[in-house]
Amino acid sequence: MDDLLLRRVRPGLGGEPADVLISDGRIAAITGPGEGTAKRVVDGHGGTLLPGLVDAHAHVGQWAAFRRRIPLGAAKSAAEAVELLLAHLLAGEGLPGELVVGAGFRDGLWPDAPHKDLLQRALPGRPVALFSADLHTLWLSPAALRLIGRDHPTGVLLENDCMRATAELPSAPVEVHDTWVAEAVTAAAARGVTGIVDYEYADTVTDWTRRLADGPLNARVGCVIARYLLETAIERGHRTGDVLPGSDGLLRVGPFKLFVDGSLNTRTAYCHDPYPGGDSLGQLELPPEQLVPLMRRAAGHGLAPAVHAIGDRANTIALDAFTELGCAGRIEHAQLLSPRDVTRFARLGVVASVQPAHQPDDRDVADRHWPGRTDRAFPYRALLESGARLEIGSDAPVAPLDPWDGVAAAVGRTDDDRPAWHPEQAIPLADALAAASGGRRGIAVGEVADLMVTAADPSHLSPADLRAMPITATLLAGRLTHLSA
Numbered sequence: 001m002d003d004l005l006l007r008r009v010r011p012g013l014g015g016e017p018a019d020v021l022i023s024d025g026r027i028a029a030i031t032g033p034g035e036g037t038a039k040r041v042v043d044g045h046g047g048t049l050l051p052g053l054v055d056a057h058a059h060v061g062q063w064a065a066f067r068r069r070i071p072l073g074a075a076k077s078a079a080e081a082v083e084l085l086l087a088h089l090l091a092g093e094g095l096p097g098e099l100v101v102g103a104g105f106r107d108g109l110w111p112d113a114p115h116k117d118l119l120q121r122a123l124p125g126r127p128v129a130l131f132s133a134d135l136h137t138l139w140l141s142p143a144a145l146r147l148i149g150r151d152h153p154t155g156v157l158l159e160n161d162c163m164r165a166t167a168e169l170p171s172a173p174v175e176v177h178d179t180w181v182a183e184a185v186t187a188a189a190a191r192g193v194t195g196i197v198d199y200e201y202a203d204t205v206t207d208w209t210r211r212l213a214d215g216p217l218n219a220r221v222g223c224v225i226a227r228y229l230l231e232t233a234i235e236r237g238h239r240t241g242d243v244l245p246g247s248d249g250l251l252r253v254g255p256f257k258l259f260v261d262g263s264l265n266t267r268t269a270y271c272h273d274p275y276p277g278g279d280s281l282g283q284l285e286l287p288p289e290q291l292v293p294l295m296r297r298a299a300g301h302g303l304a305p306a307v308h309a310i311g312d313r314a315n316t317i318a319l320d321a322f323t324e325l326g327c328a329g330r331i332e333h334a335q336l337l338s339p340r341d342v343t344r345f346a347r348l349g350v351v352a353s354v355q356p357a358h359q360p361d362d363r364d365v366a367d368r369h370w371p372g373r374t375d376r377a378f379p380y381r382a383l384l385e386s387g388a389r390l391e392i393g394s395d396a397p398v399a400p401l402d403p404w405d406g407v408a409a410a411v412g413r414t415d416d417d418r419p420a421w422h423p424e425q426a427i428p429l430a431d432a433l434a435a436a437s438g439g440r441r442g443i444a445v446g447e448v449a450d451l452m453v454t455a456a457d458p459s460h461l462s463p464a465d466l467r468a469m470p471i472t473a474t475l476l477a478g479r480l481t482h483l484s485a
């Protein structure tokens with residue numbers, strides 16, 4: 001590939017104008033404006049050159065499908081969710097007889113409860129599957145339950161039941177779904193994304209190897225190992241961080257994913273204190289006597305554990321397991337932490353893989369279901385100041401696969417006209433960008449040319465402007481994956 005010159009860019013936050021030469025997929029030189037030469041030139045129009053963004057936690061297949069599902073995020077009740085569904089169907093979305101799929105509802109504050117009978121009355125005999133925003137609840141109509149050979153008193157499936165039923169529902173043909181995934185990754189590249197860690201509950205190694213064979217990828221992908229594929233991964237000789245053969249560095253083996261608890265919106269996040277109005281502490285998916293052996297087996301074969309823990313008690317259990325094993329790894333989400341657990345991340349070398357976009361989405365649910373504890377919910381500054389490594393992801397489709405949304409939430413702690421929620425836990429922009437860029441800070445000669453050019457310097461922008469950040473160009477190892485018109 002010929003050398004590429006990025007002309008009229010400003011390397012780093014607050015950077016001065018420069019020309020940046022890209023050669024063999026790396027930054028070869030940074031010179032004064034007008035001093036660089038190359039056969040190929042891209043004009044940055046004075047934009048800011050930054051490391052490309054890395055979404056550290058996404059479900060890419062589900063995000064690709066979500067982009068085609070009926071959106072239900074605006075529903076404030078189960079009845080309103082059904083009304084939204086009907087409105088979209090009347091507008092021509094969905095064909096007669098096919099499975100109707102909606103997504104994005106949040107029932108944590110609803111005055112009524114979802115039930116299969118609501119869907120039956122609205123769409124008699126029609127198979128309907130509605131996914132909650134956090135992916136931990138699946139609301140099915142009687143016809144959809146029959147479609148997968150199940151019966152259920154309410155049609156509302158939680159946690160493992162939800163995930164098993166999701167896998168059993170009809171889906172698009174592989175070639176169609178792969179096209180959707182390619183479109184979703186290209187859309188992410190247009191937001192400056194150069195890397196994604198895919199937490200899809202599937203054989204991600206096989207799926208992404210197939211997709212790469214069909215054409216070039218517009219992002220690097222970390223292929224997370226699902227729990228049910230642990231022995232398969234060991235047999236294949238996979239180790240976290242390994243480059244997959246023939247991928248030219250675009251595909252790597254990711255960590256090994258385990259669930260300790262559920263989620264806040266489903267009220268299954270496992271906590272030290274009960275949820276209001278009862279004695280439920282949430283749902284413990286993997287008690288220590290099961291969690292530790294699985295983590296030990298994975299770590300012993302070079303697969304770093306990535307442990308889903310949202311409630312404070314779940315995080316304590318996960319950190320205790322890392323302490324017992326003495327291995328490094330990650331905790332995914334870490335939404336509610338006991339004060340004594342905050343400092344353990346850095347001490348144990350455990351990455352806090354967080355999704356700041358969830359904080360403004362969940363602030364009202366947290367106020368209701370975690371009363372008196374929200375000062376230690378989504379505690380990003382506390383983690384950062386303790387020395388922990390933060391990595392920002394979206395958890396798409398729970399939030400859009402757009403790290404700028406997470407960066408803005410980490411910095412501003414709000415996404416509407418309300419005051420910031422616990423602003424003491426906001427973090428500086430430079431730290432948020434580093435957490436959303438795989439830890440990279442600034443631009444230096446010799447680094448891999450996974451880069452983006454923003455149309456404006458983010459340094460002094462409001463959170464709203466950060467969310468709307470225009471991207472001039474995105475490069476993956478020096479290859480343009482996005483260039484604005």
